[in-house]
Amino acid sequence: MSMFGQVHVKNGQYKIKGDFHELTPNMPIRNSDDGWKLMGVTNPRDMTYIHSYGGESIFFESLSKGKLMATRCDNKKCESKGSIYQPFRIFCPDCLSKMTVIDMTDIAKKTAKIHTFMVCERSGAFNILKRPIKFINIEFDGVCTILMSYLAVGEPEIGMRVVPIFQKLDPTYTILDMAWVPEKTKSNHLPKGFSF
Amino acid sequence: MIKFSDKQLAIPKLMRPVYLVTAGQSKFDRAFPDKRTEELCIDALTQAAEMINVTPAELKSYIHTCYYGHFADHFGDQLLGEAVIHDRLGLDPLGNCGVKTGGATGGTTLWEGVKAVASGYSNCVLSMGWERMDEVPTDEGNFLISCAADKDWESPLGHIYTGYYAVMAQKYWKVFGKEEDSFRRTLAEIAVKHHGYARMNPYAQSPMKITIEDVLNSPVVAYPLRALDCCLMSVGAACAIICDEATAIKLTKNSPHKPLRIWVTAGSHTLRPADRRDMAIPLLPNETADQYKDLGKKFPGGERYPGFTGFLAARMAAYYAYNQVGIKDPTADLDVIELHDAFTISDVQTYEDIGIRPYGYGRDYVESGDCYHMNPKTGKPGKLPSNLSGGLIGCMHSVGATGIMQVFEIACHIWNRWAEIHGDDKLWKKFDRKKPADWTDLQVKGAKRALAISHAGVGSHVTATILMDPDKLIKKDA
Numbered sequence: 001m002s003m004f005g006q007v008h009v010k011n012g013q014y015k016i017k018g019d020f021h022e023l024t025p026n027m028p029i030r031n032s033d034d035g036w037k038l039m040g041v042t043n044p045r046d047m048t049y050i051h052s053y054g055g056e057s058i059f060f061e062s063l064s065k066g067k068l069m070a071t072r073c074d075n076k077k078c079e080s081k082g083s084i085y086q087p088f089r090i091f092c093p094d095c096l097s098k099m100t101v102i103d104m105t106d107i108a109k110k111t112a113k114i115h116t117f118m119v120c121e122r123s124g125a126f127n128i129l130k131r132p133i134k135f136i137n138i139e140f141d142g143v144c145t146i147l148m149s150y151l152a153v154g155e156p157e158i159g160m161r162v163v164p165i166f167q168k169l170d171p172t173y174t175i176l177d178m179a180w181v182p183e184k185t186k187s188n189h190l191p192k193g194f195s196f
Numbered sequence: 197m198i199k200f201s202d203k204q205l206a207i208p209k210l211m212r213p214v215y216l217v218t219a220g221q222s223k224f225d226r227a228f229p230d231k232r233t234e235e236l237c238i239d240a241l242t243q244a245a246e247m248i249n250v251t252p253a254e255l256k257s258y259i260h261t262c263y264y265g266h267f268a269d270h271f272g273d274q275l276l277g278e279a280v281i282h283d284r285l286g287l288d289p290l291g292n293c294g295v296k297t298g299g300a301t302g303g304t305t306l307w308e309g310v311k312a313v314a315s316g317y318s319n320c321v322l323s324m325g326w327e328r329m330d331e332v333p334t335d336e337g338n339f340l341i342s343c344a345a346d347k348d349w350e351s352p353l354g355h356i357y358t359g360y361y362a363v364m365a366q367k368y369w370k371v372f373g374k375e376e377d378s379f380r381r382t383l384a385e386i387a388v389k390h391h392g393y394a395r396m397n398p399y400a401q402s403p404m405k406i407t408i409e410d411v412l413n414s415p416v417v418a419y420p421l422r423a424l425d426c427c428l429m430s431v432g433a434a435c436a437i438i439c440d441e442a443t444a445i446k447l448t449k450n451s452p453h454k455p456l457r458i459w460v461t462a463g464s465h466t467l468r469p470a471d472r473r474d475m476a477i478p479l480l481p482n483e484t485a486d487q488y489k490d491l492g493k494k495f496p497g498g499e500r501y502p503g504f505t506g507f508l509a510a511r512m513a514a515y516y517a518y519n520q521v522g523i524k525d526p527t528a529d530l531d532v533i534e535l536h537d538a539f540t541i542s543d544v545q546t547y548e549d550i551g552i553r554p555y556g557y558g559r560d561y562v563e564s565g566d567c568y569h570m571n572p573k574t575g576k577p578g579k580l581p582s583n584l585s586g587g588l589i590g591c592m593h594s595v596g597a598t599g600i601m602q603v604f605e606i607a608c609h610i611w612n613r614w615a616e617i618h619g620d621d622k623l624w625k626k627f628d629r630k631k632p633a634d635w636t637d638l639q640v641k642g643a644k645r646a647l648a649i650s651h652a653g654v655g656s657h658v659t660a661t662i663l664m665d666p667d668k669l670i671k672k673d674a
């Protein structure tokens with residue numbers, strides 16, 4: 001019986017259950033221009049990887065609870081002490097000390113603005129976002145870096161005020177659990193599973 | 197503001213002069229159903245030997261170490277593909293090393309080769325690059341490329357690298373391009389130019405005689421970028437032989453060309469754009485801090501550096517390179533360049549990063565006609581012709597080979613062999629390509645100094661390779 005690969009951690013070790021690969025037979029590639037001579041072979045492969053979020057786990061867990069976490073360098077000796085980083089970084093890029101995790105959901109709700117954006121008609125294989133994808137890069141007051149995400153409702157514009165929404169219902173526990181909508185978007189306009 | 201220490205900004209110095217002796221490349225195409233990668237690599241190495249009138253076996257007898265640029269193991273579905281190629285080239289038991297820095301892999305492979313010779317470790321190095329991008333359909337290929345973005349923070353967003361690039365394009369388009377139709381047409385002109393030059397290049401994958409309107413009417417990929425604004429996905433190989441002076445002289449005894457001095461520098465920037473604090477613009481020798489004081493006033497939104505409008509990695513590679521070899525003004529001191537035109541707009545961004553024009557004014561390099569072989573405005577030779585190979589838009593982007601192809605091309609100009617190689621009827625026939633009736637000699641007359649920029653999206657790694665006729669150095673002790 002086939003079953004998606006599942007993993008949990010016990011005693012500091014991965015415990016795995018189910019199928020981590022699917023078997024599909026090779027097929028020959030032949031030349032229709034030249035007597036169907038053999039040119040090569042297909043190599044199907046479908047695998048499930050086991051990936052640790054490590055020190056960023058709290059960021060991805062928090063998205064599913066409607067919270068946007070960031071980090072701040074509180075090392076008194078650091079030249080950039082007090083700098084807030086979003087995307088979340090575990091260590092300060094200047095002094096390499098472990099940073100403090102902070103909840104910046106409010107800052108995001110009050111100050112998030114589109115720094116730049118892109119409406120993308122194409123996607124690669126395994127994409128699950130609806131096309132066209134409206135990529136946005138978001139700046140926040142008091143945050144020294146810029147976050148990439150996507151706009152779920154409306155048309156993006158540079159400088160547009162946006163607010164975060166979170167997939168609290170059936171979260172994927174990936175970066176896709178966070179999206180953005182223009183300020184004042186009504187909650188009944190949000191995509192399925194998402195709320196403010 | 198981030199500040200860099202003088203140790204970090206120190207100008208590189210080679211321990212001894214290093215020479216590019218010869219180079220070669222395979223045909224480039226979207227797919228080679230009839231060839232294994234090693235066949236393409238052997239084509240490239242065989243040409244490198246023929247260029248200096250030695251046999252492949254003789255050339256191999258000089259090689260001491262090998263650097264192999266092959267970016268994407270998952271594309272070719274062969275981990276340690278370097279070991280396979282090294283074996284098929286019959287170069288065991290020499291030491292070899294795989295190099296991967298995304299789109300800049302080719303340039304970085306040269307960087308490693310130059311350092312190995314400069315340090316005295318080797319007198320002769322093979323730097324070889326290739327990419328096998330036809331083992332998966334384009335959709336899956338786009339997925340595999342997107343794996344080069346941050347896998348937790350970016351790749352799941354559409355699995356499309358073009359999108360991660362295009363947000364930078366959009367910012368540049370709005371801030372410096374001011375969303376002007378005239379600027380959009382300038383971008384299209386770059387695509388027309390590069391597909392057009394590709395028509396004269398038998399190696400090139402996408403020769404096209406097109407108009408600005410054709411570009412503007414091609415399908416939107418990510419607004420304002422359209423299909424014809426984008427680089428190719430390719431298969432092919434290229435190589436270079438890098439030597440110390442004594443070996444260079446020996447190897448070119450019967451060669452129609454002399455060895456060229458070569459320098460390679462490198463810069464980097466965050467994988468996620470704007471992922472560090474901002475900074476002052478690092479200045480090139482032809483710039484002053486004063487000229488950027490009111491950049492944000494002239495171009496509102498352009499005050500954050502490096503932000504989304506420029507590639508810090510390219511600026512740093514140019515900073516190290518120009519200061520190392522004594523270039524004061526790239527337009528005046530260089531004769532021909534090859535830039536990494538992944539997209540028409542990133543080509544313009546690069547003009548500014550490497551100081552061909554100041555930040556904000558990159559478009560003028562195209563609009564003035566300086567970037568052409570023959571300036572269409574004046575009917576005279578362009579001041580600094582760029583991408584006469586057709587670049588990534590017209591010739592190829594076989595990732596690990598790209599930076600080396602660029603160097604092969606600029607070397608052909610300094611060797612005054614461009615027409616001999618690119619006009620060769622036998623080569624056109626061998627590649628099963630039709631030489632156009634209006635084939636034009638694109639040799640840059642009297643070229644003595646050249647530059648190639650190899651770049652990884654979204655500006656994570658960039659190298660600058662400079663070639664000079666050893667009799668035309670700017671700085672004697674460089």
Ligand SMILES: [Zn+2]
Nearest residue numbers: 073078092095
């Ligand atoms: Zn710190």
